[in-house]
Amino acid sequence: MGTRGTGRVRTAVVWDALRRTVDELARATGRSLDVIDAGGGTGGFAVPLAGLGHRVTVVDASPDALAALERRAAEAGVAVDSVQGDAGDLPDLIGPGQADLVLCHSVLEYTDDPAAAMAALAGTVRPGGAVSVLVAGRLATVLHRAVAGHFDDARRALADPAGRWGERDPVPLRFTRQTLTELATGAGLRVAELHGARIFADLVPGGVLDGDPEAVESLIALETAAAVHPVLRDLATQLHLLARK
Secondary structure: OOHHHHHHHHHHHHHHHHHHHHHHHHHHHOOOOEEEEEOOOOOOOHHHHHHOOOEEEEEEOOHHHHHHHHHHHHHHOOOOEEEEOOHHHHHHHOOOOOEEEEEEEOOHHHOOOHHHHHHHHHHHEEEEEEEEEEEEEHHHHHHHHHHOOOHHHHHHHHHOOOOOOOOOOOOOOOEOHHHHHHHHHHOOOEEEEEEEEOOOOOOOOHHHOOOOHHHHHHHHHHHHHHOOOOOHHHHOOEEEEEEEO
16 A cells, blocks of 8 residues: 555544544634644644644654654644643643643553543643544454464453553553543543544555555545444554543
8 A cells, every 4th residue: 555545544534533523613613723732743633733724732752753843834834833741741831721622642552641641631621622532442452463473462462451462562551442431531521432543454455455546445435434333443453532521
């Protein structure tokens, strides 16, 4: 699969949900939105959101990522603010109740205290606003290790409360729909939507989609249909939560 096709398939479900939420919030407030992207790195979500006319600030611990963000924003002709820091420090870095939308994608897996980080996200968003959280799915790694022939790893990941398959596993923590939901509700947020992202995309051999735009679109349609399936979404590589305050 070409890079562009791979990226579209892997992010389509998340982007569709985000665009719906952004449009809804913009209609409700009657203005452009204040968006905070915690751990937003080089701006994969931040720059396109800024391109839609919203005020976006990326908070990231890596100065190299923030430098790449500035270059990416400049190339796109948009303005994105940046603040160096951790997601758990958002209320101190940004201030409480300063955002209409807070993104925290592929960050909670690596925090020492996910509950505290989720509370920080909730504290940064305004009443009526939304929080978008993307995390690694626990059951997906069981499936992926088994498909790759690592059956002992798959069994360990299935039994381990953190969803880890061994000491060399680079991901410290993975989530289920239940554990992610409990984190959000524990922070005083109301779960609005919970999708599975990359249910099939990481299992399909790249050659199947190479040079075949119709196949890419078909896979995106399948991913979209399966994203809220009560069984299939639990097998997703990533779980995407949209919560409201």
